[in-house]
Amino acid sequence: MKKLTGFAVLLFALSQLHAQSNDTTATVTGSSYKQAIGLKFPGGLSITYKKFVTDTHSIEGQLTEWNKGFRVAGLYEFNFYTFKDVDGLAWFVGPGAHIGFWKEQYSKDYNSKADVGIDGIIGLDYKFKEIPINVSVDWEPAVTLIGTAGFTPAYGGLAVRYTF
Numbered sequence: 001m002k003k004l005t006g007f008a009v010l011l012f013a014l015s016q017l018h019a020q021s022n023d024t025t026a027t028v029t030g031s032s033y034k035q036a037i038g039l040k041f042p043g044g045l046s047i048t049y050k051k052f053v054t055d056t057h058s059i060e061g062q063l064t065e066w067n068k069g070f071r072v073a074g075l076y077e078f079n080f081y082t083f084k085d086v087d088g089l090a091w092f093v094g095p096g097a098h099i100g101f102w103k104e105q106y107s108k109d110y111n112s113k114a115d116v117g118i119d120g121i122i123g124l125d126y127k128f129k130e131i132p133i134n135v136s137v138d139w140e141p142a143v144t145l146i147g148t149a150g151f152t153p154a155y156g157g158l159a160v161r162y163t164f
Contacts, residue, residue, distance in 0.1 A: 030055025031079060032088055032127045036134045038161030040064075044071075048159050050134075056081070058092075060121075071100035073140070073155075075121050088127040095120060098142055115147030123156070127163060134161045 031052045040046035044066025052058045060075040075096030083089040096119035107113045123138025140155035 030081065031058070031090075032129070033132075033134060033163035036161035036163040038134070038159055040157050040159035042157050043155055046157070046159075048161060050077075050161065052079075060096075068106045069100055069102040071098055073098040073119055075119060075140075077121060079125065086126075088129055090125045091123065092125055092136075092138075093120075093122045096140075100144075100147075110148045112147040115144045117142050117144035117146070119143075119155070121156075132163045134163045135159065136161075 033052070035049070035051040037047070037049045040048045040062065044064045046062045046064040048060060048062050050058050050060045056079045058077045058079060060077060062071075062073045062075075064071045064073070073096055075094050077092045077094035079090045079092045081090045083091075098115075098117055098119050100115040102110055102113060102115075119140055119142045121138050121140045123136055125134065125136040127134045136159045138156045138159070139153075142152045142155055144150055144152060
């Protein structure tokens, strides 16, 4: 429970920092794309869709298949455009949730058919200026609350998306 409370406090503090930086920094330009769809790997193969709901806040959905099953995750991301010398580069952080389903042989091993939990994400996001391509690299640790309860640090990876 202490980890969850600390995680919540960290996300609140980052959101407050983000709000203050938007109020006081004229160099925050926001996203150069509105939505993107593509693939993310390793840790399985994911279809990833990212949509900006404001200039600096986005939602991301991921559908991942891997050797032991599949997983659906939804994330809310705070995007920080603080790299003044590199247009299109941002770092992001945010909370999310997931539900995963084990393949039959693994559901017996883990004594669970499905897992439900919370996720966090932190990473870098870059939109190429001349072409409609976005790449990002991130780390997405998860805490499973229902099913095979525990901490999983292994999610995340490299995403390549078409922007529109």
